[in-house]
Amino acid sequence: DTEVTQTPKHLVMGMTNKKSLKCEQHMGHRAMYWYKQKAKKPPELMFVYSYEKLSINESVPSRFSPECPNSSLLNLHLHALQPEDSALYLCASSQDARGNYGYTFGSGTRLTVV
Amino acid sequence: ELKVEQNPLFLSMQEGKNYTIYCNYSTTSDRLYWYRQDPGKSLESLFVLLSNGAVKQEGRLMASLDTKARLSTLHITAAVHDLSATYFCAVDPGTYKYIFGTGTRLKVLA
Numbered sequence: 580d581t582e583v584t585q586t587p588k589h590l591v592m593g594m595t596n597k598k599s600l601k602c603e604q605h606m607g608h609r610a611m612y613w614y615k616q617k618a619k620k621p622p623e624l625m626f627v628y629s630y631e632k633l634s635i636n637e638s639v640p641s642r643f644s645p646e647c648p649n650s651s652l653l654n655l656h657l658h659a660l661q662p663e664d665s666a667l668y669l670c671a672s673s674q675d676a677r678g679n680y681g682y683t684f685g686s687g688t689r690l691t692v693v
Numbered sequence: 694e695l696k697v698e699q700n701p702l703f704l705s706m707q708e709g710k711n712y713t714i715y716c717n718y719s720t721t722s723d724r725l726y727w728y729r730q731d732p733g734k735s736l737e738s739l740f741v742l743l744s745n746g747a748v749k750q751e752g753r754l755m756a757s758l759d760t761k762a763r764l765s766t767l768h769i770t771a772a773v774h775d776l777s778a779t780y781f782c783a784v785d786p787g788t789y790k791y792i793f794g795t796g797t798r799l800k801v802l803a
Binding site for chain 1: 724726728733734735736737738741743781785789790791792793794795796798
């Protein structure tokens with residue numbers, strides 16, 4: 580298995596809703612990442628998990644809450660989002676946090692906040 | 694603050710032609726990555742360059758890295774329509790996180 584699987588692929592949520600994005604990999608990678616990508620822009624790093632511990636938080640608002648329950652799974656919990664949070668959310672993994680072999684990206688969750 | 698700039702930002706080229714995309718970055722880094730993204734899709738890893746002078750080739754694409762000049766190039770040889778996509782370079786300045794370049798939107802015309 581050489582994939583990073585993200586669910587759901589599309590999500591529409593209201594500003595008062597609570598939802599979660601899920602990311603899973605079975606490649607034995609020990610670093611996992613959340614990126615946010617707006618249309619026609621490069622991806623922007625949100626969080627880095629290394630060996631299941633949060634190692635980098637790029638000053639992301641607390642309405643985004645990451646969780647790494649085990650080495651294969653990464654969640655992003657969403658609460659009280661704003662319309663400007665609408666974007667493509669990408670999960671990625673790498674063998675280690677140094678990224679010697681590059682990252683493997685999931686297909687993304689397209690989030691719309693209404 | 695690390696800046697990663699690509700040029701051109703937009704590139705429209707005829708099939709069969711050659712062209713080069715440039716990626717300049719503003720701080721020391723010994724590793725650079727190239728990715729491809731199709732519209733509405735995820736990012737596909739193309740090349741991982743881990744040292745000065747590294748050169749890698751895959752099909753019609755060839756990437757190189759000059760860490761002293763803080764420059765990477767992605768050369769396209771005899772372009773075909775299937776290469777139409779957005780290409781991103783990404784730099785890791787040793788902080789264990791990528792900083793992506795601005796992206797180059799490539800359109801290959803038949």
